[in-house]
Amino acid sequence: MAHFLFFLLAIICIASVLGMIISKDQAYTALFLIVAFVCMGGLFGLLEAPFIAAVQIIIYAGAIMILFIFVVMMINLRKGVGPEKKKWTMYFAVVIAAVLVVELVLTLKGTLEPISSAALESLGSPTDLGRLLFTKYLYPFEITSILIIAALVGAIVLVKKRDKE
Amino acid sequence: MSEWIIILIKIICALVWFLVIALYLTWVERKESAVIQDRIGANRANIWKFRAIGLFQPFADAIKMIFKEDFTPKFSRKFLHNLAPFISFFFVAVTISAIPFGDVLRIGGREIKLQVVDFNVSLLFVMAMLSLGIFGIILAGWSSNNRYTLLGGMRGAAQLISYEVALGLSLIGLILVYPSLKLSAIVHYQGEMLWGWLPKWGVFLQPLGLLIFFFAALAETKRVPFDLPEGENEIVGFFTEYSGLKWGLFMFTDFMEVLIVACLLTTLFFGGWQVPWLYADGFHFPWGGEWLLPHGIVVAFQVLAFNLKVFFFCWLQILIRWTYPRFRYDQVMDLGWKLLVPLSLVNIAGTAILLSLIG
Numbered sequence: 091m092a093h094f095l096f097f098l099l100a101i102i103c104i105a106s107v108l109g110m111i112i113s114k115d116q117a118y119t120a121l122f123l124i125v126a127f128v129c130m131g132g133l134f135g136l137l138e139a140p141f142i143a144a145v146q147i148i149i150y151a152g153a154i155m156i157l158f159i160f161v162v163m164m165i166n167l168r169k170g171v172g173p174e175k176k177k178w179t180m181y182f183a184v185v186i187a188a189v190l191v192v193e194l195v196l197t198l199k200g201t202l203e204p205i206s207s208a209a210l211e212s213l214g215s216p217t218d219l220g221r222l223l224f225t226k227y228l229y230p231f232e233i234t235s236i237l238i239i240a241a242l243v244g245a246i247v248l249v250k251k252r253d254k255e
Numbered sequence: 256m257s258e259w260i261i262i263l264i265k266i267i268c269a270l271v272w273f274l275v276i277a278l279y280l281t282w283v284e285r286k287e288s289a290v291i292q293d294r295i296g297a298n299r300a301n302i303w304k305f306r307a308i309g310l311f312q313p314f315a316d317a318i319k320m321i322f323k324e325d326f327t328p329k330f331s332r333k334f335l336h337n338l339a340p341f342i343s344f345f346f347v348a349v350t351i352s353a354i355p356f357g358d359v360l361r362i363g364g365r366e367i368k369l370q371v372v373d374f375n376v377s378l379l380f381v382m383a384m385l386s387l388g389i390f391g392i393i394l395a396g397w398s399s400n401n402r403y404t405l406l407g408g409m410r411g412a413a414q415l416i417s418y419e420v421a422l423g424l425s426l427i428g429l430i431l432v433y434p435s436l437k438l439s440a441i442v443h444y445q446g447e448m449l450w451g452w453l454p455k456w457g458v459f460l461q462p463l464g465l466l467i468f469f470f471a472a473l474a475e476t477k478r479v480p481f482d483l484p485e486g487e488n489e490i491v492g493f494f495t496e497y498s499g500l501k502w503g504l505f506m507f508t509d510f511m512e513v514l515i516v517a518c519l520l521t522t523l524f525f526g527g528w529q530v531p532w533l534y535a536d537g538f539h540f541p542w543g544g545e546w547l548l549p550h551g552i553v554v555a556f557q558v559l560a561f562n563l564k565v566f567f568f569c570w571l572q573i574l575i576r577w578t579y580p581r582f583r584y585d586q587v588m589d590l591g592w593k594l595l596v597p598l599s600l601v602n603i604a605g606t607a608i609l610l611s612l613i614g
Contacts, residue, residue: 117397121335124390131383141436144379148423152386153416156393160412163397163405216376216436 096136103129116162120155127151141216265371266352273351277510278313280569284510285312287570288577317503325499328399335398340497340504343391346384347511353377354518355439357528357557358535361550368439369528369558376436381519382423385475388508389415392477392484392493395505399496407493410584411477411484417591418474418481424599425467428606429523432460442527446534452541454531457524463602465524467595472519473575474591476512480579483587517568525564528557 103126110122127150134143223231282297286309289296298309327336357369374380389412396408430436433444447455458465474481485492494505521527532538533556537547548556582590 121394128387140375141379144376144383147383148379148386152383152389153419156389156412156416159390159393159397160409163393164409 092136096133099129099132099136103133117159120158120162123158124151124155127155141219261367262371265367269351269354269356269371270348272356273348273511273514276565276569277507277514278317280510280513280573281316281507282309282313283569284573284576285309287573291574291577320500320503323499325501328401328496330400331496332398332400335394336496337501339391339395339398340494340501340508341391342394343388343508344504344511346388346391347508347515350381350384350515351518353380353438354515354522355442355527356561357554360554369554370439373437373439377438378426378430378436378441378523381438381515382419382426385515386419391505391508395497396484396493399493401496403490404493404495406490407484407486407495410486410490411493414477414481414483414587414591415475417588418471418595421467421591421595421599422471422475424596424603425464425471426523428464428599428602429457429461431603431606431610432457438522438527442522442529445526446529448541454526454529456526456529461524461602461606463598463605465520467599467602468524469520470590471595472516473572474587476509476516476572478509478513478572479576480582481587482581483584486581513569513572514565517565517572520568521561521564528561530556530560533557 106122106125106129110119110126113119113122128147131143131147131151134140134146286296296309297312298306300306300309300311300315302311327333352371353374355368355370355373360367360369392411392415393408396404396406396411399405429441433441435441435444445454445456449455449459453459477484485494494502497505532540533553535550535553537545537553539545
């Protein structure tokens with residue numbers, strides 16, 4: 091059952107990411123991305139990390155993507171502007187893609203061994219996650235939140251109408 | 256094998272309960288509004304002249320809706336237009352799987368939880384599914400390719416994500432008090448007593464949290480005081496281009512949301528299936544009396560208590576829906592962002608300080 095679900099979710103996830111890249115209508119692109127996020131949530135659930143699964147769906151699929159779709163539909167472009175096609179961009183893209191693949195393989199190499207179930211359990215439970223965030227990873231956590239707040243304030247300042255001087 | 260059968264039976268029972276009660280909420284709504292407006296309300300539907308105060312009306316409505324023409328406008332995006340009502344319906348319908356109807360039922364040496372699936376983070380699961388349900392509204396408004404439906408969809412998205420913030424923050428105080436994200440565990444914690452006689456229900460421990468949650472949840476059902484996405488006298492609503500059964504699904508989803516909000520209010524703030532002073536072996540009153548009951552009766556009491564509380568909150572929501580006029584758009588946004596969100600932050604800080612002072 092778990093294997094079946096894993097392959098089902100993985101296939102849907104990859105297919106929708108492909109659809110996202112291929113599709114030219116921005117609204118459909120965003121919708122494909124949502125399907126991919128929901129499948130990712132399901133995969134986290136299969137990995138005994140229900141908290142991360144729920145948060146993945148609530149924050150990415152539920153909140154961020156709604157704002158994306160909001161903007162896409164508000165602007166309401168029927169067909170996207172086609173990408174500029176030049177020869178050198180294609181070669182450049184191939185080089186970058188190759189570098190990314192090498193990087194991906196290098197990162198994956200360390201994680202392909204089976205993890206003990208004890209390690210999995212500490213990954214999933216919200217209590218342990220919270221404890222880790224506020225003890226071992228306190229500084230990265232606080233710095234990230236300050237960065238996010240700075241970005242929020244910056245966005246508001248940029249958008250706000252200036253008074254006539 | 257028998258576990259699969261039990262799960263299947265539980266799914267069917269929960270879904271049938273959910274759909275039948277939601278179907279009869281339409282009847283309750285008609286009758287209650289009629290009483291408020293000094294009318295009689297739906298009473299003509301009959302089987303061989305047998306009217307039964309209009310109790311057959313929901314079925315007559317359903318049959319009418321099924322046989323109406325299902326029209327898809329030519330200018331719409333067909334696939335998404337057809338998909339949207341089902342998205343709306345599906346994500347509300349799955350939330351019932353996380354609601355505990357009662358404690359454990361023991362039959363023939365087997366313990367059955369009266370809850371379809373006891374997730375580890377069932378509270379977050381419900382929130383996640385409700386937040387995905389918003390896509391039904393947005394897609395319906397956008398794929399109809401009509402300016403008014405688009406406005407309705409936009410308003411719906413803006414309103415629902417604004418109130419989701421307050422909804423989520425109001426629950427953090429509750430999680431601080433009952434240290435769990437499992438709905439079944441939250442209900443179990445509420446069975447304990449404060450000072451030996453007051454049940455530890457959320458309403459006594461988190462009164463401010465209850466108020467914020469109730470307002471935010473009312474806004475999430477997008478019914479009258481908060482029916483901006485529909486706004487039938489200004490923009491007709493995000494489902495203008497729907498007809499027949501698909502329109503019916505949108506309307507029915509509203510009633511299912513009313514029911515799921517009542518279930519959540521009951522489970523989180525009013526002790527779920529807990530009856531005050533009822534333990535696994537019967538009543539133990541704080542003044543010293545005892546009334547021992549067999550296991551089956553105790554479970555029946557629990558399920559009955561859950562149902563009664565849920566019906567009360569359904570009635571309350573319908574009362575509110577027929578009493579108050581619609582808010583203006585800026586009022587809705589002010590209420591959400593300038594009142595409910597700061598209040599819920601105050602609630603979290605207050606709860607945390609109190610808890611650290613106590614122990």
